[in-house]
């Protein structure tokens with residue numbers, strides 16, 4: 001990885017952070033409604049893993065905390081912000097919202113609200129890839145809490161049994177909303193939970209993007225070459241509440257502060273500075289440019305975009321003009 | 329025209345569609361090596377192999393979800409759930425994902441997913457194997473729900489469902505797999521929308537679907553023979569979306585309606601059809617429509633109790649006589 005790639009990665013993580021912070025502002029201004037789950041603190045996970053995959057070609061699926069996975073897959077941030085604003089120009093035409101981003105053009109197959117729901121979908125993408133031939137893989141990002149759903153165990157069993165090319169990435173942020181992992185789960189090391197299904201697995205730091213990329217590279221290669229599943233657990237932490245309505249009272253301040261020291265952007269910035277790749281001034285300029293882009297291009301696009309037309313309220317329930325041989 | 333059984337008609341539809349399109353595949357419990365609980369996939373494993381005729385573990389929700397995911401990438405999965413009762417376990421993937429993905433994505437993703445389920449009450453299978461769940465599926469926006477009453481429809485509806493870009497649930501019937509009927513030799517499709525008039529008549533319309541079509545036809549014969557009443561039998565066939573115009577057209581002609589359903593009455597096909605009659609043609613009716621339906625109880629094991637719980641042709645005859653005052 002050369003210096004320009006390293007700087008690009010730093011920029012991507014910073015962009016993700018500023019994007020999410022801007023979403024929070026828009027939520028407080030009531031421009032964004034519903035549930036809003038943000039990603040600050042976890043940026044190295046989605047960005048690091050997908051950096052080692054083929055965004056746009058590999059099929060990506062995740063839960064409701066999905067903005068950054070969508071962006072790194074190649075979704076236009078304007079279409080993302082417009083979706084959050086409920087606009088017709090949004091990636092889901094304003095029908096999905098924050099938890100239901102979709103962009104099949106870049107193989108971002110969605111954000112889903114039901115915890116554990118995407119496990120089988122990811123295996124299904126892998127099944128389709130297997131049937132069509134080709135060397136793409138499916139990548140499923142979900143939380144530690146999702147692993148207590150039946151779909152986790154059922155899907156691991158079938159994915160392993162049928163040798164489906166799917167990479168499961170567990171973003172273990174130690175909490176499912178307000179319930180600490182050890183209060184919900186006997187085996188807190190998530191990567192150990194796939195052992196009975198004979199799925200290769202690893203656990204690593206999710207805050208240092210270099211560590212994430214190193215493990216993700218091996219994981220992606222395993223799935224792509226061996227055409228079988230792999231499970232990668234990333235130890236991470238969200239620096240904000242679960243969603244916008246979360247006070248975070250269930251976490252000790254010392255714990256939050258400790259993890260804040262391990263902010264993925266801070267870690268990577270310090271590393272690049274140590275290597276003499278970026279100065280403070282350059283970083284400030286980068287930050288400013290990002291915030292300007294978000295404000296002047298992205299938010300502005302969302303604000304100025306039209307609402308969906310009321311007369312279209314019942315569209316997209318069924319495929320319009322879908323192939324229906326009985327109609328011919 | 330060849331005569332074949334309901335299960336053979338389903339098998340034929342599988343075979344034709346799998347031969348045509350390599351992205352069509354079947355999955356479910358015991359459908360491969362064992363050939364399927366009702367033989368509806370027998371022989372396909374040998375012909376198409378284990379990648380396309382997949383014996384699944386007993387994990388209804390997740391293999392349904394795998395089918396949904398594969399459908400989102402352009403495959404055409406036909407998922408068999410061994411008994412409709414077990415589809416409760418798959419409801420999360422069916423209603424939260426299959427039914428909603430096209431809509432939630434603003435029309436950008438399609439989900440051409442087919443689920444086949446044997447439904448209904450068979451012979452003393454007890455409360456947990458005798459569910460009739462059409463009311464559940466037809467309450468879910470985004471799904472299509474169809475119910476074949478004949479071998480012909482069992483074949484034609486499955487073929488249409490496989491070709492359709494929307495998720496489709498096909499509710500078959502545990503007691504009908506050996507039912508015989510004529511099926512055209514040439515390829516054909518049965519519409520996933522619209523009613524089918526099984527017997528034209530002028531005095532009263534019997535709205536039925538799936539097995540209750542046969543009760544209604546039997547009742548219509550007796551009504552004609554014993555009471556001089558000419559009943560029209562309308563097979564609703566598509567429960568979602570329902571053919572409002574087709575339902576109203578028959579009621580406008582006969583001015584009287586009885587809905588015959590195997591399911592319990594609350595929140596069911598009967599309530600929906602009668603609501604449609606109220607909304608579409610209330611002033612064309614000469615009498616308030618009636619429902620013939622199952623008792624609102626879990627289905628008992630005892631043979632006589634089981635029979636008492638489920639409607640039959642005699643009850644349809646009684647309802648019509650009451651309606652016509654004869």
Ligand SMILES: Cc1ncc(C[n+]2csc(CCOP(=O)(O)OP(=O)(O)O)c2C)c(N)n1
Nearest residue numbers: 065113114115143144145146173175176177
């Ligand atoms: C089936 C289901 N049950 C409960 C919820 C409510 N819920 C939303 S997020 C969440 C916690 C999930 O935790 P985890 O999987 O660790 O993901 P994280 O939010 O920590 O990234 C819960 C319980 C839900 N959305 N879906």
Ligand SMILES: [Mg+2]
Nearest residue numbers: 143144175176
């Ligand atoms: Mg968590």
